[in-house]
Amino acid sequence: MSDTPSLDDVLQSFVGQSSGPATRGSQPVNEPMIEHWVEAMGDYNPVYVDAAAARAAGFDGVIAPPTMLQAWIMRGLRASLDADAGRDAAQESAPSPNDQVMALLNEAGYTSVVATNCDQHYERPLVPGDHLSVTSVIDAVSEEKQTGLGTGRFLTNRLEYRDQHGDLVATMLFRILKFKPGTGGASRAAAEQPAPRPLRPRPALTQDNAFFFEGAKQHKLLIQKCSACGTLRHPPRPSCAACRSFEWEPFEASGRGTIFSFVVNHYPQVPAFDYPLVVALVELEEGTRLVANVSGITPETAHIGMAVQAGFEDFDDDLSLPVFHPATATTATTADETRID
Numbered sequence: 001m002s003d004t005p006s007l008d009d010v011l012q013s014f015v016g017q018s019s020g021p022a023t024r025g026s027q028p029v030n031e032p033m034i035e036h037w038v039e040a041m042g043d044y045n046p047v048y049v050d051a052a053a054a055r056a057a058g059f060d061g062v063i064a065p066p067t068m069l070q071a072w073i074m075r076g077l078r079a080s081l082d083a084d085a086g087r088d089a090a091q092e093s094a095p096s097p098n099d100q101v102m103a104l105l106n107e108a109g110y111t112s113v114v115a116t117n118c119d120q121h122y123e124r125p126l127v128p129g130d131h132l133s134v135t136s137v138i139d140a141v142s143e144e145k146q147t148g149l150g151t152g153r154f155l156t157n158r159l160e161y162r163d164q165h166g167d168l169v170a171t172m173l174f175r176i177l178k179f180k181p182g183t184g185g186a187s188r189a190a191a192e193q194p195a196p197r198p199l200r201p202r203p204a205l206t207q208d209n210a211f212f213f214e215g216a217k218q219h220k221l222l223i224q225k226c227s228a229c230g231t232l233r234h235p236p237r238p239s240c241a242a243c244r245s246f247e248w249e250p251f252e253a254s255g256r257g258t259i260f261s262f263v264v265n266h267y268p269q270v271p272a273f274d275y276p277l278v279v280a281l282v283e284l285e286e287g288t289r290l291v292a293n294v295s296g297i298t299p300e301t302a303h304i305g306m307a308v309q310a311g312f313e314d315f316d317d318d319l320s321l322p323v324f325h326p327a328t329a330t331t332a333t334t335a336d337e338t339r340i341d
């Protein structure tokens with residue numbers, strides 16, 4: 001057994017110790033500060049600014065908004081910088097109990113901090129002329145706990161606010177969580193499993209092209225066919241280039257075709273796709289062309305004129321697309337097909 005006390009024992013020994021001498025507000029409770037606060041917070045209860053309304057509500061005159069409590073002790077920026085400098089100097093010889101606890105937690109790896117609770121209890125309304133002082137006592141240091149943010153310990157300070165007569169006017173329990181960064185549930189989960197693959201970009205659906213993507217969901221390769229002259233057209237558009245008719249119907253293509261042209265996309269790489277990515281302009285045996293991915297071939301084996309067959313890939317619940325692959329002998333298209341478009 002070691003004689004070295006545990007971190008828990010050391011931390012518990014600080015509970016009940018004062019954080020230091022009382023801090024006195026630089027100004028007494030006053031109406032100008034109340035008015036600024038009311039404007040800033042948008043809390044227009046008249047008892048804060050209108051003496052008659054305050055008297056009608058049973059007070060002797062205006063009262064300060066209770067939640068302004070901490071404002072009466074805050075020092076302002078310059079005074080805070082001076083106080084910090086003074087504390088740093090004093091800390092080298094005699095750090096306060098609170099500073100010691102914080103240093104112990106930092107040394108133990110609990111280097112991140114977040115405020116978690118602020119519970120205020122008001123003994124009486126504060127009124128102009130009250131001049132507050134505050135003292136702070138270490139109220140509790142928790143055992144190590146697992147939180148969503150990480151493994152940590154809660155440190156609670158109990159602050160007591162007193163008026164110029166030494167009478168208690170309010171108390172506040174202020175709790176922070178000191179935690180070890182990177183040990184929270186979210187960050188652990190992120191470290192354990194790779195981020196989900198981003199979805200493929202969504203097509204921009206229009207009244208003209210929606211049928212194509214709906215067809216793909218049913219694993220049908222649907223192509224626009226002019227109702228007037230029978231010409232196929234793709235990508236979808238409102239009217240027939242051959243006869244100008246706006247009438248059309250979906251036509252289910254066989255999916256057989258040949259690579260009319262292709263590119264191999266190396267860069268820029270979008271996380272939803274695999275690279276190198278073969279993108280082909282496929283000439284369908286029925287006579288129109290469409291752009292699609294081709295799987296089952298490499299940039300080296302792809303060639304113009306290669307017979308391909310459409311398959312379908314369900315990328316996610318909302319997106320299915322035709323993906324061509326090399327045709328087997330039985331599905332290969334013949335070379336003497338006549339183009340309609």
Ligand SMILES: [Zn+2]
Binds near residue numbers: 227
């Ligand atoms: Zn037509």
